[in-house]
Amino acid sequence: MKPVHYADYLQLDKILGAQQTESEQHLQPAHDEMLFIIIHQAYELWFKQILYEVESVNAIFQQPSLQDNSPELQTIVHRLQRTVTILKVLVQQIDIMETMTPMDFLDFRDMLRPASGFQSWQFKALEARLGLQFLQRHGQEYYISQLRPEQVTLIKKIESEQPLISLLNGWLERMPFLDEQGEWWARYTAVYRESLTDNEKNNLSAFDMVFGSESMDGRQLSAKASRAALFIMLYRGYPILQLPFQLLNVLLEIDEQLSTWRYRHMNMVHRMIGSRVGTGGSTGKEYLKGAVDKHYIFKEIAQLTSFLVERRKLPVLDRQTEQRLGFTASS
Template identity: 40%
Template sequence: MSCVHAGGGDLEDGEVLAAQTGMMYGEYLQLDKVLSAQRLVSAQDNRPVHDEHLFIITHQAYELWFKQIIYELDSVRAKFNSQDLTLDESQSLEILRRMNRIVLILKLLVDQVMILETMTPLDFMDFRNYLSPASGFQSLQFRLLENKLGVRQEHRVKYNQQYSRVFGDDDEAMRAIERSEQEPSLSQLVQQWLERTPGLEVEGFNFWGKYRHAVQQLLREQHETILAETSEAMRRHKLTDLDKKKEVFDSIFDPSVHAALVSRGERRFSHRAMQGAIMITFYRDEPRFSQPHQLLMLLMDIDSLITKWRYNHLIMVQRMIGSAQLGTGGSSGYQYLRSTLSDRYKVFLDLFNLSTFLIPRDFIPPLSRHMKSTLSISQDTGAQNGDDSDPSPDAVSDRSV
């Protein structure tokens, strides 16, 4: 199909488009560079291996998606790290949209492993020797992604801490890694945000005091119920379980115990941030806590999906090279990858463990009239925290403080 050019003569549609826009599809996407970036190393011996092309394409796709995740993550961190310590509703919605985009990309990456699994171990063996010493451990973008999320150096397995050995000759890469370790991570920024959760103030609603009182009453009632048991053996068994439950709750109420758990790597969040996360979880149905609760869910989704990606990668490696061979970059291969599946790599580990501190709905401290009003308004108008004592009937309960 053609059309008549204003100056006379026929031009194809593509030429008209080029004349109108000045840029073609391939030029805009720089496809000449992207599509010519698949260099089969096996071809250097004039024996190109068919599946090496798939291997390259898949890993290049991973790196492109890593780049997009970092792009989204940096923008979210910038919003959290703004001078204005409050996030209005429009900012919160944008953060949720970008975090959800990261989650969807990670889901895609988890499933992408299956495409590599269409390659058999013998197919991989045909070109594996050409890869050494290249290794996934050398993916700078994945290291930056982990650091920006909040994976700390001391939580990594020993082999995974050796950045300088891998990137030591690349000054730019080392500077990027150092910056990512020095800048506030998403985990740090989320904690600072949680620490400002309205209602934690002792002079205001004092959620933590009310919650502690509710837990104490719950444990007392459970203790009385256990004492009514007719079986001595059952009584002892349940009392032992109750003592363990009390010990778990004590670990969250005693700041020194919590700090000790953080120092051992068993917890990540500050004590105040944990308080905010628990409060948001309890009152997630309140309008002002709806978006914060969604964010906490997305943070867990990110951790879960990265763990699933690690697991799928681990299974693929075992399938391709077994459990005994070393990785192409000199790691212990399967054994090293298996070690990265532990909780030490979960950035938002404390959010997964929040269910440990849940109590029945009947024991959740009721919101006072002022606090109910505070959580019912939009975040951009804000509410001033003041004296939250409320003697009104709707705030009185046999379990309120």
């Protein structure tokens, strides 16, 4: 076997030679441009890794059968937890970027036009893989306008495939317990309604829309999938539901970290350029604010917490269901 050298394995000649500053080419060297390039190159490498993890998760979900307590589900949860950890690093990198002052940035900013982070096709691909639909996007008219033709083709191909949220919906709909729990659902609905205050009882339409309507009507989780997800949240103490609960929870963490990154990015942009237009022609902070407010991918999972009730009020499951959930040993 041929010996492997550290520098060759990492192709360090390519990586360390990939920082060509525009300011030096204009014979006006700006010290902080090196930091600016390296930070964004690091972002793109992390985007590549996150895409790698999410695509592998989607491939597992596409299997015809995925057990609730299987090694495959453990792999899914593990890889999505890794994704959350990487997203936290992306947020922390903004601290490094903010060591650059607005005047430092102005030394080279105008030399970058029309380059912009909005041209990051990998980030758009990641959002699409997770399940951010075109109609949910802020600034749809601007969304792919800055991409190269081959990048637009790739993004559209990804958007035509099943994203993670859709695959999750199919998996939740296959949950075996709820098909036999019509009586339980009736009891739970009664308990939930009794738990509401007078003001909340005036707004029962949200409950009926999420769990009662068979029409998706712009939603990404069906009524059946939503009932299954709620069941997992309510009875997550049962052994067979612990991994499914971790899965739902890690998806909420992904949304939280993406939102935190967008928020920190928005504030950094405001700090650096104020209300000026971005180098790519966007409205800068105002565009980013719209994305912060709108680009929640797993919001329908988060919404389910509105329909929880106290543990002591939960309907007791029948013995057969408890046995199948792994809480009581079979007799």
